[in-house]
Amino acid sequence: MKAVYSFLKSVRLTIVLILAIAVLSLLASLVPQGRSEAWYRSHYSPGLSDLVRFAGLPRFFSSAGFLVPAFLLTLNLGACAVDRMIRRVTRKAAPRYGPDLVHLGLLLLIAGGLVTALGRQETTWPLAVGEDAALSSTYALHLLSLQFLKYDNGAPKEWTSTVRVAREGNVEIPSFPIKVNHPLRLKGLSVYQATWELQGILDLRDAGGQEVTATTGQGFPFGESFWYFAEAQKARDAWTIVAVEYKGREMRPVSTRVLLAGDALGPYTVAGITAREVTGLKAVRDPGFAPFLAALGIIVLGLCLTFIQSRYGSTRSASTPYSADSGEDGA
């Protein structure tokens, strides 16, 4: 038991684990994360694709390859923190609280990360002006207006979705402008300006004359193809829809058509095309954010205290701002 504890609180173990995580993260950063198997097969040679998948690199940061050393580092961090406290209590260590705070902050940060990974919820609501979104059983949003400003060079300057917030049916906030970097903060819930799009709406008729409505972002299978309504464009005074045809197991785009009212596509005829501006509001509930913020504060405080104490404080070993309380392996 004592040997295990000594092993876990070893600084050498800390260094090895830190460097192992750094090297593994480096390898993972070279492989785009979270793509489909088909993507890796189409972008890498068969051997490399198999190797990447075998090594768990496509989802590396949630794989055992990352989680095991990260877990060991957490244990190591915990053992070091406990050891420092024991030595502090038994007066074997100099009163340097900076590293203690850093270790404590890192443990809290890891805990916050775990809570976020397990408990974070995210939903995106596409809304046009006048539409509502029930964010939770308590809160509902109503989109009052939508504004998209551009710079002279055409680059986006600002998206603003002005909303009214109701809580259990009663208006709580009459008007709030949600912008990028200016989210709406409710109790335990934040709403972000996530996307903006010009949504094309197609009135389609099938051979039997039945009406079907589709929007950009939707599509339908036809024979061996899948037709996808990609975007709406204004051509003179009429709206058009860019439709892309995908084929094969890997769904590669093979052709594109620009649809006007009256055109036929597969089993449908386009009866009419309209468009409207739609904002994408992302509602996020992240119970890990508060511990994360607290952890950051503690870490920065700990780092500053470490530096101040080592430069100006009365320490026994002041050869380095982060030197040990006592010689080798004394984290």
Added chain:
Amino acid sequence: MTATLGLLCIALAVVLQAGFLLRRENRRDPVSHWLLAAAALLLFATLVKRSFRISFVAVTDTYESLVFFSAAICAVLFGLRLALRTRGMSPFVMFGATFVCLVLLILSSSPLAPKDIQPPIPALQSFWLVLHVTFSFIGEAFFVVSFVAAVAFLATRNEDRRADMDRLITTSIGIGYPIFTAGALVFGAIWAETAWGSWWSWDPKEVWALITWLIYTAYLHTRLVRRMRGRISAVLVIVGFIAALFTFFGVNFLLSGLHSYG
């Protein structure tokens, strides 16, 4: 114009420092740090002018970042030269760090960093971004000093010089590490949460900032193990600086992610 004058000041400082180095007197020249102070002021003035033109703090594109980084290195070198009067800031370290600064500023004049004034897109219009970028580069400016000192440490066998370099490495990382941590990780994460609702996304830039931080963290821990002090520590400092450079250049130009605004 002010950026060009800043570049000239730095180039002149490099020539002066090289001249003193070649005389092999191990004496620090009395002028070059004042040239660096002037360069820092001129480069900061460049950014202030651009800030007025885009109505935001001008640290939002590659050119502005490189100019800020260079200005921060000049300011840090000037500060350390004044603070460490007697020991530490050897002529070689001053020369090496100024040379790195000159290279970075020359890169800012290359096609890699277009000078066109681009107002910031909505995601970049955040005070947290300003803190994120400026603190990261100020921290990395100290890492430049530690990098050159680590090279000097490995290049010499003189124990006194090694002790001086070792002290300079720990001092510069001792100051730079908390600033870099606050800038790259803390303010970066808060900005990401405010802009995208996610404080960590395993985006390539985030991963590389973490790698850089881990390497410097490993360095600090090697200071606790006697057998690892010295060469291993110095090598880690060099690797850490390479990782910091890759985080800025490599990720911008080779890997895409949330930090790609091209």
